[in-house]
Amino acid sequence: xxxxxxxxxxxxxxxxxxxxxxxxxxxxxxYAGDIAINADTIAAMGDLKSAxxxxxxxxxxxxxxxxxxxMLSWAQESLIEDGLSQSNIRQGVTLEVMGEGWSEGPLTPxxxxxNTDMPSxxxxxxxxxxxxxxxA
Numbered sequence: 001x002x003x004x005x006x007x008x009x010x011x012x013x014x015x016x017x018x019x020x021x022x023x024x025x026x027x028x029x030x031y032a033g034d035i036a037i038n039a040d041t042i043a044a045m046g047d048l049k050s051a052x053x054x055x056x057x058x059x060x061x062x063x064x065x066x067x068x069x070x071m072l073s074w075a076q077e078s079l080i081e082d083g084l085s086q087s088n089i090r091q092g093v094t095l096e097v098m099g100e101g102w103s104e105g106p107l108t109p110x111x112x113x114x115n116t117d118m119p120s121x122x123x124x125x126x127x128x129x130x131x132x133x134x135x136a
Contacts, residue, residue: 011036012052012053013037013038013051013052014038014055015036015037015053016037016052016055017034017035017036017057017059018034018048018060019033020062020063020064022065023065024066025065033046033047033048034047034048035048035064042066065092067092067095068092069095070088070097072097073097075088075096075098076098
């Protein structure tokens with residue numbers, strides 16, 4: 001007699017965050033669960049007890065979210081100076097929306113000409129700004 005048993009292999013991921021309070025950004029209430037990550041992508045969320053990760057972190061008691069959007073950022077000067085935005089990154093901010101009112105650029109030549117009353121520090125070339133933002 002031959003007995004054959006089919007088994008599904010355990011899912012494996014690069015990182016699994018276990019037992020976190022998940023805020024998924026949908027507007028729904030938070031819930032307890034696990035988050036699996038492969039490379040730079042959230043691969044799975046929920047009850048992942050049977051999954052394994054190369055790195056597994058117990059985040060019990062911690063909030064886990066995909067990132068926060070700062071819709072009214074005034075960090076443009078510090079971001080250009082620092083480029084790493086550590087003060088915001090460490091608070092979970094992953095997107096800065098800036099440029100309300102005066103913006104430091106990039107400005108086209110026509111925009112620069114029409115805004116001659118702007119302080120000279122705001123008239124940086126777009127090449128300089130692009131280089132600064134690429135370093136972030």
